[in-house]
Amino acid sequence: MNKDQLRMPLFEKLKQFASEGPTSFHVPGHKNGIIIPDAARNYFEQILKLDMTELPGLDDLHAPAESIAESEGLAAEFFGSEETFFLVGGSTAGNLAMILGVCSAGDEVIVQRNCHKSIMNGLELSGAKPVFIAPEYDDEMRRHTNPSLSILREALRVHPDAKAIVLTYPDYFGKTYSIEEMIQLAHSYNIPVLVDEAHGVHFALGGPFPPSALQLGADVVVQSAHKMAPAMTMASFLHINSSLVSKERIAHFLQLIQSSSPSYPIMASLDIARSFLATLKPEDVVVILQSVKGIRDILKQEAYWDILPSDDPLKITFHVKQSHSAREIATLFENENIYPELVTHNQILFIHGLSSFEKTDVLKKTVKSVMEQLKNHSNHATMNVAKLFAEPIQELALSYEAMNKLPYKQVPFTEGIGHIAAEAVIPYPPGIPFILKGEKITAAHIEAIEQLRGQGVRIQQRESGIRVY
Ligand SMILES: Cc1ncc(COP(=O)(O)O)c(C=O)c1O
Structure with missing residues (x-):
């Protein structure tokens, strides 16, 4: 590295600006932390x-030329x-x-079906025509993971003019796959690959972490710094490495989507997180891995669960045996103040941080207590997910343009079968839609949703039931 990665x-x-005791006649209304209720002062004053805000010398996220640049x-x-x-x-x-x-509107885009809702929302906003x-x-892994190279090959054969391919890498549980071959295949058609790498910001550390899609040739890669690195919630990166996409167009949409008053603490925390990752030493990584091993x-x-292997060492997934439900076991941990990241119908995900875990005694005690309590519980939980993504390649039943002009009605879930969904149904987390807006609702969908509930x-929705056309 040429530049000094210790710098932020x-x-x-x-x-420096804060240390000079500036007088604020500008927004925000807390006036550099002076105006703040006493109850919040201790927590908020420093930050x-x-x-x-965009004062002289503090640069502008949407036109960076100084420290942000x-x-x-x-x-x-x-x-x-x-x-x-x-x-x-x-x-x-x-x-x-x-x-x-x-x-753009009407463009065909090949998209991994189990993408995060933000991908689906982007497709809807663009008016593109997704091919899932x-x-x-x-x-x-006992769950759906990634599409195969052969499905992508087939989708490209049928849709060689697709404008982009959108993939998620790794999945929520840290599972990777040979995305490099997919990128090469896409590039042989001159199609850019856009990767949601929300869970992989730390892959830049190199082995033993998997390679980042950026290193493997992806054109655009988005990473949530806040998920796996020490950054504030919402702090994220978008990286471009491509002549197949327009940086200017992406920058245009970033300034269109994001606040005109972006948070400086969040931006500064990106600096801090990048410097933290860049200056982590191999011996620090050894300590982290030893800690992961200890926790595993x-x-x-x-008796009640298996710990699954993981490509990303920081992700620890419990696969819960059928005698119990994952939610039930997660609740027992939560009752002892230990909170997992994610609970599905059969798995629980713990995420280890990028330092040694210090509370091993507490964890040991809790595991013992959870096991004791499970002896008296039995909450048989099974779910048939095999039919969920039944179609290898699938298009929406209606275009976004057509849908946005149609009236819809709210019906109980069971009455939705056979209709076209006018909204997505999204268990949260992980935020991957079970039913997509524009997808025909099947009995298997509804059965799965009822089982999940x-x-x-938790299904993320404001009203119960489902909107249909
Ligand atoms: C795969 C995936 N992509 C995107 C997101 C959205 O990330 P953020 O919370 O940084 O907006 C999430 C959030 O959980 C996610 O799991």
Whole structure:
């Protein structure tokens, strides 16, 4: 690396500015943390000193030329991109902008079916015509993971003029796949590959972490720094490494989607997270891996769950045996103040941080207590997910344009069968739609949703039932 990755230009600039005791006759209304209720003062005072606005010398996210440009440049160097954009609206903002920046109304786009809702929302906003490719069911992981190379090949044979291919890599549980071959295949058609790498910002560390899609040739890669690196919630990156996409168009949509008053603490936390990753030493990584091993050993036991293997060492997935439900076991951990990241009908995900875990005694005690309590519980939970992504290649029943002109009605889930969904049905987390807006609702969909709800999985919706056309 040529540049000094210890440097954090934006963060340093903000600290310097705050240390000079500036007088605020500008927004935000907390006036550099002076105006704040007493109850919040201890928590917020320090950070609000950095919660600035576009003052002279503090640069502008939407037209960076000073410290933000320098910070983005350091990130581009570390991650290996031609250009890196700071995001203050999460990977959600990045996913929307990368799709809008590459796809226009009516364009065919090949999309992994089990993408995050932000990808689906980007498609809807762009008016593109998605061609969904189904993920395979992985017997070892006991869940749907990624589409196969052969499905992508077939989709490209039928849709050689697609404007883009949109993939998720890794999945929520850290599972990777040979995306490099897919990228090469796409490039043989001159089609750019847009990757939602929300869960892979730390892949830039190199082995033992899997390679980033950016290193493997993807054209645009979006990463939630806040998910796996020490960044504030919503802090994310969008990287471009391609002559197949227009940086200007993506930048245009980023400024269209994101706030005109982006949060300086969030931007500064991107600086901090990038510097943290870039300066992590191999011996630090050894300590992290030892800690992961220790946690896996504590969690490992055969009675109620298996701990699955993982491509990303930081992801620890429990596969819950059929005698119990994952929600039930997660609740027992939560009752002892230990909170998992994600609970599905059969799996629980713990995410290890990028440092040694210190509370092993607490965890040991909790596992023991959970096991004791499970002896007296039995909450048999099964679910048939095999039929969920039945079509290997699938298009929507109606175009977004047509849908947006049609009236819809709200019906109970069971009455939705046979209708076209006018909204997505999204268990959250992970935020992957079970039913897509524009998809024909099947009995298998409804059965799966009822089972999920019965197991306490939260469906993200304002009204019960489903909107249909
Ligand atoms: C695969 C995937 N993509 C995108 C997102 C959205 O990321 P963010 O929360 O940074 O907006 C998520 C969030 O969970 C996700 O899991």
